[in-house]
Amino acid sequence: MKIGSLEIYSNGNLACKFYSDSGIIDLPKQSSCGVYLSSSQSIPASTWTKIQYDTEDYDVQNEFDNQTNYRFTVTKSGKYLITGSCQLTGFSDGKVFQLSIYKNGTEYKRGLKLHSGVAYGVGASFSAVIKCDSGDYIEIFVYHTDTVSRSLSSGRTLCNLSIIKLG
Numbered sequence: 001m002k003i004g005s006l007e008i009y010s011n012g013n014l015a016c017k018f019y020s021d022s023g024i025i026d027l028p029k030q031s032s033c034g035v036y037l038s039s040s041q042s043i044p045a046s047t048w049t050k051i052q053y054d055t056e057d058y059d060v061q062n063e064f065d066n067q068t069n070y071r072f073t074v075t076k077s078g079k080y081l082i083t084g085s086c087q088l089t090g091f092s093d094g095k096v097f098q099l100s101i102y103k104n105g106t107e108y109k110r111g112l113k114l115h116s117g118v119a120y121g122v123g124a125s126f127s128a129v130i131k132c133d134s135g136d137y138i139e140i141f142v143y144h145t146d147t148v149s150r151s152l153s154s155g156r157t158l159c160n161l162s163i164i165k166l167g
Helices: none
Strands: 006-011 013-019 023-027 031-034 042-043 054-060 071-073 080-091 096-103 105-114 120-132 139-142 148-152 162-164
Touching: 023 042, 080 096, 080 139, 096 120, 105 120, 120 139
Parallel strands: none
Antiparallel strands: 006 013, 013 023, 031 054, 031 162, 042 148, 071 139, 080 120, 080 148, 080 162, 096 105, 096 139
16 A cells, blocks of 8 residues: 555644655644744853743744743653854853753763964854653753853854753
């Protein structure tokens, strides 16, 4: 038997679509979000500070809180891909800039950038696949060793976070 596609509905909504000719599976309700910082955020020197992603491009299952806690709370257990990047402005030569993924308030994975050269903005990116249970939450923190507060650059391309449930 050969079929072009198979659709599965739940409560009248498309839950899953299989394309037999290409092997592609659509999961239109799969947990995912894309958020970013819409205005610069000041980061004090030598202090781990949570990034306050305040603007959503999308949030399929309404799992990202962009108003109070600035975190993603898992509704279904599974493995999640977490990626993002940020830029810190006016950074001094020889200083360290770090981004960390936190799970349930504890550091899970850290990225590091040592800045060398002329004082300028410095960027860093991060990615991880993390096994999460329902109710776990993900936050992103930043840290730098400059002598004064520095600002995270704002905008979709300069300070962003994407999370998607893989399975």
